[in-house]
Every structure is written in C-alpha cells, then in structure tokens.
Amino acid sequence: MSHNDHVSLFDDALRRLDKAATHATIDAESLARLRSPKAFIEVSIPVRMDDGTLRVFTGYRSRHDDSRGPAKGGIRFHPSVSPGEVKALAFWMTCKCACVGIPFGGGKGGVIVNPQELSRLELERLSRGYIRQVADFIGPDTDVPAPDVYTNATIMGWMMDEYSKIHRRRTPAVITGKPIALGGSLGRGDATGRGAYYCIKELEKKRGWNPTEVSVAIQGFGNAGQHVARLLHADGYKVVAASDSRGGIYSPDGFDIPSLIQMKLDSRRLEAVYCHGTVCETIDAKKITNEELLELDVDLLLPAALENQITKDNVDNIKAPIIVELANGPTTSEADEVLSKRGTMVVPDILANAGGVTVSYFEWVQNRAGYYWTVEEVHQKLRPIMVSAFNAIYAVMEDKKVDMRTAAYVVALERIGEAIAAQGTADFFVKS
Numbered sequence: 031m032s033h034n035d036h037v038s039l040f041d042d043a044l045r046r047l048d049k050a051a052t053h054a055t056i057d058a059e060s061l062a063r064l065r066s067p068k069a070f071i072e073v074s075i076p077v078r079m080d081d082g083t084l085r086v087f088t089g090y091r092s093r094h095d096d097s098r099g100p101a102k103g104g105i106r107f108h109p110s111v112s113p114g115e116v117k118a119l120a121f122w123m124t125c126k127c128a129c130v131g132i133p134f135g136g137g138k139g140g141v142i143v144n145p146q147e148l149s150r151l152e153l154e155r156l157s158r159g160y161i162r163q164v165a166d167f168i169g170p171d172t173d174v175p176a177p178d179v180y181t182n183a184t185i186m187g188w189m190m191d192e193y194s195k196i197h198r199r200r201t202p203a204v205i206t207g208k209p210i211a212l213g214g215s216l217g218r219g220d221a222t223g224r225g226a227y228y229c230i231k232e233l234e235k236k237r238g239w240n241p242t243e244v245s246v247a248i249q250g251f252g253n254a255g256q257h258v259a260r261l262l263h264a265d266g267y268k269v270v271a272a273s274d275s276r277g278g279i280y281s282p283d284g285f286d287i288p289s290l291i292q293m294k295l296d297s298r299r300l301e302a303v304y305c306h307g308t309v310c311e312t313i314d315a316k317k318i319t320n321e322e323l324l325e326l327d328v329d330l331l332l333p334a335a336l337e338n339q340i341t342k343d344n345v346d347n348i349k350a351p352i353i354v355e356l357a358n359g360p361t362t363s364e365a366d367e368v369l370s371k372r373g374t375m376v377v378p379d380i381l382a383n384a385g386g387v388t389v390s391y392f393e394w395v396q397n398r399a400g401y402y403w404t405v406e407e408v409h410q411k412l413r414p415i416m417v418s419a420f421n422a423i424y425a426v427m428e429d430k431k432v433d434m435r436t437a438a439y440v441v442a443l444e445r446i447g448e449a450i451a452a453q454g455t456a457d458f459f460v461k462s
C-alpha cells in the first residue's frame with residue numbers, strides 16, 4: 031500500500047465516524063475531539079545488526095483518545111506500517127473498548143520492518159529499542175500496548191522487561207499479551223474466538239437455531255479462527271469450510287474440528303482429516319480457494335484472516351445471510367453499503383473480536399492487583415461483557431433501524447461522548 035492509501039484508511043475511519051454520528055447522541059465538540067489523535071509520536075530506532083552494521087528503523091505510537099481510561103492497542107511489525115494506518119487502527123481501538131464498555135481508550139503502535147528478515151537477536155534488540163524510544167509515552171496509567179500483526183507473547187515479554195529496567199521497577203501492567211510466566215492471563219489464547227462464539231450464541235437464542243442445522247465457513251485458521259471453530263463444533267454447529275493462506279477445504283457434512291486443529295498444529299497444514307488419537311486419515315473433501323470460501327452458500331460466514339476481504343468486487347457473490355467479523359476490517363466500507371441494503375447481518379469487528387482486548391483488560395487488572403484468576407474465572411467474567419454489549423447493540427440496531435455496525439459505533443460514540451462531555455462542553459460553559 032502506498033502512503034496515500036494509509037492516509038485514506040484514516041479518512042475511511044472518519045467517514046464511518048460521521049455516518050454513525052448522525053444516529054448518535056453526541057455533541058459536536060466531543061466529535062471534533064475524536065477527529066485527530068490526542069498524541070502521536072514518530073521515533074527512530076537504531077539497531078546493531080548481527081553483522082556489526084547499524085540499521086535505523088522508524089516506529090510510531092498513536093494515542094487516539096484516553097477519555098475513558100488509558101489508551102490500549104497493539105504494536106505491529108510490518109513493512110507497510112504508516113502514520114495513517116497507525117492512526118486509523120488507534121481510532122478503531124477507541125471505539126472497540128467503548129463498544130464493550132471496558133475502561134480504556136484507544137492506541138496503536140508500529141515499526142516499519144519485515145521481521146522475517148531479522149534474526150531472533152535482532153528482533154529482540156528492535157523490540158527493546160522501540161520501548162526505549164516510547165518509554166515516556168506509554169505506561170500502565172497512560173497507554174498500554176499489546177501484540178498485533180507479527181508481534182507475539184515473547185516480544186511482549188522483552189518489552190515489559192525493557193520498560194521495567196528503564197523505570198527500575200517491575201511493571202507488568204505496562205503491556206498485555208505477555209507469556210503466562212511473566213504475568214500473562216490465562217484464557218487470553220482463545221479470548222478472541224470465544225468472544226465471537228458468545229455473540230453467535232446470543233444470535234442462536236434470538237433466532238431459535240438448532241446448531242446441527244447451521245453451516246459455518248471460516249476464512250483463516252489461526253488463533254481467532256481455530257478457537258471459534260472448536261467452540262462452535264463442540265455445540266454441534268456444522269463447520270463445512272475452513273481455509274488458511276494456502277487455500278481451503280470444503281465438505282457439506284462438516285469437519286471434525288479437533289482433528290483439523292491437531293493436524294494444523296502438528297504439520298502447520300490445513301488438511302481434511304479425521305484423527306483417532308495420533309493417527310489421522312484423510313477424508314473426502316473438496317479443495318477450494320479463499321475466494322470460493324467467501325462465496326459459499328452457508329448460514330454463517332466468519333472472516334478470521336485479513337482486512338479487505340469482502341469488497342465491491344465480490345460482495346454481490348456473498349451468499350451467507352450473517353457475517354461475523356473476527357478479523358479487523360475484513361469488509362470495506364463500499365461493500366458494507368451493499369450488505370446493509372441487502373439486509374445481510376454483519377456482526378462488526380469492534381464487537382465480534384473484542385473478546386481479545388477484554389481479556390487483555392483482565393490481564394492488566396490482575397497485574398495491578400498482583401492476584402491471578404483461574405481460566406474459569408476469566409470465562410465467567412468475559413461472557414457477561416460480550417453478552418451485554420451484543421444485546422445493547424442489537425437493541426440500538428432494532429430501535430434506530432440501522433445496520434449492526436452503525437449500531438456498534440452509536441453505542442461506542444455515546445459512551446466516549448459522555449466521558450468527554452463530563453468534563454464540560456460549550457453548553458455548560460456558555461450557560462454558567
């Protein structure tokens with residue numbers, strides 16, 4: 031993507047803001063505050079490479095809004111990271127945290143780098159170097175990063191350690207998504223898939239579904255996709271298609287998901303298999319492309335891979351009546367309009383994948399309390415947050431006769447607006 035595309039990504043985010051604002055009760059001043067990040071920094075990160083040379087990387091961190099609590103959002107290591115992309119992703123985080131009602135604002139960070147070109151040691155130096163440059167900008171009470179594309183628990187561990195060294199005190203709450211041994215939370219691993227699963231269970235109640243009659247196609251069989259597949263399969267849902275970056279598989283009778291997961295974890299390949307213990311045999315299934323998966327005639331379509339998958343080019347061929355967005359931004363705003371007009375229900379990303387940031391919030395709470403929960407406690411606390419967010423948004427959707435994405439933004443904007451307005455708006459000052 032060019033620099034201009036990234037600028038337009040932020041413009042696109044603002045367009046969605048404007049659309050939702052026409053339905054939300056939010057004053058103009060609060061809205062104006064949300065049109066640009068509260069703070070944004072660009073840093074240069076010198077890294078000594080293994081061959082002795084020095085490379086200087088560029089990194090960013092955007093604190094979009096912190097009216098409802100410290101900014102929260104991941105750090106991305108990717109060659110196409112840009113200021114516009116980081117600002118747009120931080121904006122989405124503000125909306126996501128408000129949408130599910132957790133006490134955080136939105137932030138995001140990134141470094142322009144292809145991490146596959148770095149050795150492990152170079153990656154560690156870069157991760158620590160990034161934290162040295164942003165150490166005054168982040169903190170448990172100001173801005174709390176987490177993993178994103180091409181960053182993981184190990185990297186979060188290094189970053190926490192570096193921050194702790196700079197501040198000369200152990201500070202696990204500065205970053206979430208850490209390894210369990212360094213203060214990570216149990217239940218973070220499947221939190222995103224589980225949050226989406228709780229949303230689908232609410233839909234099940236509303237629509238009176240019998241799970242065995244509901245067919246599901248899942249694009250992407252990574253962290254988010256595998257866990258939602260496992261939970262739905264355990265309840266009897268028919269997962270008839272799944273895919274990864276190499277393509278997909280389709281069987282109208284549905285797959286045995288634990289077997290697919292076992293194969294994927296053992297061989298890193300997604301194959302149509304049925305496993306008895308450690309022995310897996312190949313079963314009949316059709317090989318399909320990722321494009322074909324999206325266009326299958328299924329009841330539930332779950333994009334759980336990348337952004338920009340449902341676009342103006344393929345939206346007319348999408349047959350699923352319900353789409354649950356586990357990925358961030360899988361539907362473009364142009365495709366959104368078409369889906370909305372056609373009556374396709376889209377459970378939007380800022381709701382459907384918010385289980386991840388919610389358990390990150392639990393990790394931060396546990397770090398600050400120094401008291402750690404069982405995995406059952408994590409699940410017990412996650413479910414009511416997802417269920418009440420889902421139902422609040424569903425009610426707005428029905429009440430205002432808008433699509434579910436607009437309803438999610440309305441709920442988010444009203445919560446953010448309330449926090450900004452609580453500090454006083456023109457109404458308050460002009461009258462006094």
Ligand code: NAD
Pocket residue numbers: 222249250251252253254255273274275276320334335336337356357358383384386387
């Ligand atoms: P992951 O890297 O674990 O898995 C991604 C999966 O997508 C892999 O199976 C990969 O093979 C597949 N994939 C890559 N390119 C593809 C393509 N062109 N077509 C089909 N599949 C393709 O990542 P993840 O953590 O599962 O994240 C997936 C999505 O969910 C991302 O959009 C991410 O931002 C979003 N998300 C994840 C979390 C989380 O906690 N993991 C939280 C919120 C949102």
